Amino acid sequence: MERDGTAHLIDFSNVRDFKGRDFIRITDYNxxxxxxxxEVARLIAKDARMNRSQKDRSWFSKLGKGLMGITNFGEPSSRTHDSSRVAMNLLGIDMPIERRSDAGTSASKGEALAHDMSIAQNYNIDVIVTRNSMEGAPQAVADYFDRHTELHDRHRPIIINGGDGSHDHPTQAGLDHLAMYLWHFVDIDGKPKVSDLSRDNVLTGISFYIIGDSLSGRTGISNAKELAKRCAGKGLNEVVLVGPKEIRMLDEQIDELKAMGLKVRTIDTVEEALEDAAEGSGIPVWYATRLQEERLPPQIVDKVRHSVYTSFDALARHGWLGNRQFKIMHPWPEKKTNRDIDPRLEDTPNWGVFEQMEMGPYFRAAIIGLATGIIPTREGYERWVDVRREKEKQPKYTVTEIKDGSEEKGLAYKLKKAIFEVKEPAVATLVGSIKKDLDPLKAVFAMIDYVFEHASAELLRMLTFRFVRGEDGTVADHFREGWVENGAYNLGVQKLQGTTGSDGKRTIISIVDGLESKRLAAAYRAVRGRVSDYMGKGVLKVRGHQIPPGEFYHLAAISHGLTVSHIKDGKVVAKYLINDPEFLVNFNHCSNKRCVTADEFSEPVPKIFYRSDDGRGWVCRNCDTYIPDKKLPGLLIKGK
Incomplete structure (x- = not known):
C-alpha cells in the first residue's frame, strides 16, 4: 500500500486484528x-486484471491452499452466491459443499438452523458465507459456534453475512463503496484522482440517492451506515431517500443515521431527485433498488412503481445522460418485467452496474482472506497475530443487601387499584360479576373502600403485605406502576399458586399496583432524568416461598430501584436492592417479527438484548432492533 501511495488514507493504530473476526454487520468494522x-480488494482487483489471460491468475490463489469454505444460502441468490464462490476461488480455497436453498437439507425438515450449520463446523470448514430470510440468523449461528468451540475443542469457522432479511447486507455495501472508491478517488494502481486526497476526505462529498424500496431492502440501510462512518460526525456525506413514504425506511432508522453524522433527506419522485442532483454540489451516485415484492403488499407495489422508475428520457431532460460522474448502480439482476431501470441506460457511460458487479469477488476475497488470516495486514509486513476470541459471558445478577431495612407497615398506602386473587365470600359477588374462574394473576379492579369494608383480616394483610408470625415469603417492592403484573408473569410465580410453601401453608400470590413512591421517582430521576416528584409503584407478595434475588435480576430492567425482601417467621431477614442489568437473556421477545428469535421460526436461539447507547432502551443482539424501555414490559416472556 505504501508503494502505491495510499497508506496515508488509513490510521493503522485503529486497525485491529482481522483474523478470526466475522463479517455480520457493516458496523462490525470501523x-x-x-x-x-x-485497499486489499484493490490489490486483488489489480492482480486479477493483470493476469486475466493466465491460467494461474493470481498469486493470491496460492494463499488459501488447505482451507475449505462453503456457501449456505436459504434464500435465492445469483450475484452474492456466485461472487462468494469466485472470491474463494481467487484465494485458492477449496469449496466441497454448495447449498443454494434449504431444499434437501436438515432445515427443510424443520430442524434448527444453527444445528444444520454446525455440521460444517464439525467438518472443519474454515469459512461459511450464508444468507437467510431470518433477520439476525448469522449472529445467532456465530454465537452458537462460540458457545461450543472451546468447550468441545471444535474448529471455529468464519461467518460472512450474505444478507439476512431486511437487516443487513455488509458485503454488498462494501463492494458498492469499493466501486465508488475506484470511480472517484483512486485508480486501480492507487493513484489519486482528486487533489489533496487524505484520510479525512476519501469517500466523502457523496450524495447517495437511494431510489425505491429503502424500507424492506437491506442494501440501502447498509450503504447508508457505511457512508455515515466516513462522515466522522461532520455531515460530509448525504443520503437522499427517493420514493413515497410507503416504501421509505423507518423514522427511527433515519434518526439513527442522522445521529451518526449523516445528512438524510427525502424526495418523492425520480423527476424531483434528478433535478435535485443537478442543483447539488456533491458527487451524485444513483442507487436504484428492486421493489421487494415478496415483502411488500401488492397494492403498494402497484401504487409506487411508476414514481421510482429511472428512465432514459428523464436523465436526458435533466442533463445527466452521458455524464460519467453520474453513475447508476443496482443490486442486479433485474426482473424480466416491471424493471427498475430503463434498459437503454445499459448502453450509456452512466451505467456502473457491470463494474459494480466486478467488485463483488474482489471485496469478498479481501474480507475472507483477512478474516481467515491468509492475507497479511499490510503488504510487506507481518501477518496479524491470531488472538483467541473473547468468549461472551452469561450475565450474573448483582444485588446489594440493605442492612437494618425496615418493612413498611399499616394501612397508610393510598391505593388506586388492587390486583389480587380473591377467595373471600364477602367479595365473591364482585369477582363473579367480572369473570368466573379467574387466573391467579388476573386484574380485579375495586374501590379500596369496598375492599376494606367487606374483606377479612387475612385479605387486608395480603393487600398491605404484612406477614404474621409463622409465615415465610417474598416481597418485591418498587415495581414501576402498571408493570408489576407483567413482571410476575415473567417470573412464573403463578405456578406456585395453591402449592404448599416452606411455612407449611398454602401459597398465596398477591399484587398491588398504584402506590405512591417518592423513592421510585428519585431512582428514575437519577437514571432517566425524570423531573416529577411523584411516581406510582407496584408490589408483589408471595406467601410461602423465598424467591432468590437473582430471579429478579432482569426485572430491574423495567423497574429501577427494585427491592426484594425475604420474610422468615413473619419478620424481614434480608433485603436486597437489585442493580440494573447490563444485558438481558431470554427475558423478553424481540419486536421484529422477522428476527431469528421470533416464535414463528422456532429456532433455539437465545434472546439477548444489550443496553442501547442512549440508555433509554435495548438492542437485539441478533437483528439490532431497538426496543424503548416503555415497550419492554409488553414483550416479556411469560413463565420463563
Whole structure:
C-alpha cells in the first residue's frame, strides 16, 4: 500500500486484528478497517486484471491452499452466491459443499438452523458465507459456534453475512463503496484522482440517492451506515431517500443515521431527485433498488412503481445522460418485467452496474482472506497475530443487601387499584360479576373502600403485605406502576399458586399496583432524568416461598430501584436492592417479527438484548432492533 501511495488514507493504530473476526454487520468494522479492506480488494482487483489471460491468475490463489469454505444460502441468490464462490476461488480455497436453498437439507425438515450449520463446523470448514430470510440468523449461528468451540475443542469457522432479511447486507455495501472508491478517488494502481486526497476526505462529498424500496431492502440501510462512518460526525456525506413514504425506511432508522453524522433527506419522485442532483454540489451516485415484492403488499407495489422508475428520457431532460460522474448502480439482476431501470441506460457511460458487479469477488476475497488470516495486514509486513476470541459471558445478577431495612407497615398506602386473587365470600359477588374462574394473576379492579369494608383480616394483610408470625415469603417492592403484573408473569410465580410453601401453608400470590413512591421517582430521576416528584409503584407478595434475588435480576430492567425482601417467621431477614442489568437473556421477545428469535421460526436461539447507547432502551443482539424501555414490559416472556 505504501508503494502505491495510499497508506496515508488509513490510521493503522485503529486497525485491529482481522483474523478470526466475522463479517455480520457493516458496523462490525470501523472506518480505517474498512479502508484497509478496500485497499486489499484493490490489490486483488489489480492482480486479477493483470493476469486475466493466465491460467494461474493470481498469486493470491496460492494463499488459501488447505482451507475449505462453503456457501449456505436459504434464500435465492445469483450475484452474492456466485461472487462468494469466485472470491474463494481467487484465494485458492477449496469449496466441497454448495447449498443454494434449504431444499434437501436438515432445515427443510424443520430442524434448527444453527444445528444444520454446525455440521460444517464439525467438518472443519474454515469459512461459511450464508444468507437467510431470518433477520439476525448469522449472529445467532456465530454465537452458537462460540458457545461450543472451546468447550468441545471444535474448529471455529468464519461467518460472512450474505444478507439476512431486511437487516443487513455488509458485503454488498462494501463492494458498492469499493466501486465508488475506484470511480472517484483512486485508480486501480492507487493513484489519486482528486487533489489533496487524505484520510479525512476519501469517500466523502457523496450524495447517495437511494431510489425505491429503502424500507424492506437491506442494501440501502447498509450503504447508508457505511457512508455515515466516513462522515466522522461532520455531515460530509448525504443520503437522499427517493420514493413515497410507503416504501421509505423507518423514522427511527433515519434518526439513527442522522445521529451518526449523516445528512438524510427525502424526495418523492425520480423527476424531483434528478433535478435535485443537478442543483447539488456533491458527487451524485444513483442507487436504484428492486421493489421487494415478496415483502411488500401488492397494492403498494402497484401504487409506487411508476414514481421510482429511472428512465432514459428523464436523465436526458435533466442533463445527466452521458455524464460519467453520474453513475447508476443496482443490486442486479433485474426482473424480466416491471424493471427498475430503463434498459437503454445499459448502453450509456452512466451505467456502473457491470463494474459494480466486478467488485463483488474482489471485496469478498479481501474480507475472507483477512478474516481467515491468509492475507497479511499490510503488504510487506507481518501477518496479524491470531488472538483467541473473547468468549461472551452469561450475565450474573448483582444485588446489594440493605442492612437494618425496615418493612413498611399499616394501612397508610393510598391505593388506586388492587390486583389480587380473591377467595373471600364477602367479595365473591364482585369477582363473579367480572369473570368466573379467574387466573391467579388476573386484574380485579375495586374501590379500596369496598375492599376494606367487606374483606377479612387475612385479605387486608395480603393487600398491605404484612406477614404474621409463622409465615415465610417474598416481597418485591418498587415495581414501576402498571408493570408489576407483567413482571410476575415473567417470573412464573403463578405456578406456585395453591402449592404448599416452606411455612407449611398454602401459597398465596398477591399484587398491588398504584402506590405512591417518592423513592421510585428519585431512582428514575437519577437514571432517566425524570423531573416529577411523584411516581406510582407496584408490589408483589408471595406467601410461602423465598424467591432468590437473582430471579429478579432482569426485572430491574423495567423497574429501577427494585427491592426484594425475604420474610422468615413473619419478620424481614434480608433485603436486597437489585442493580440494573447490563444485558438481558431470554427475558423478553424481540419486536421484529422477522428476527431469528421470533416464535414463528422456532429456532433455539437465545434472546439477548444489550443496553442501547442512549440508555433509554435495548438492542437485539441478533437483528439490532431497538426496543424503548416503555415497550419492554409488553414483550416479556411469560413463565420463563
Amino acid at each position: 472506518r480505517d478497517e474498512m479502508m484497509f479492506i478496500y
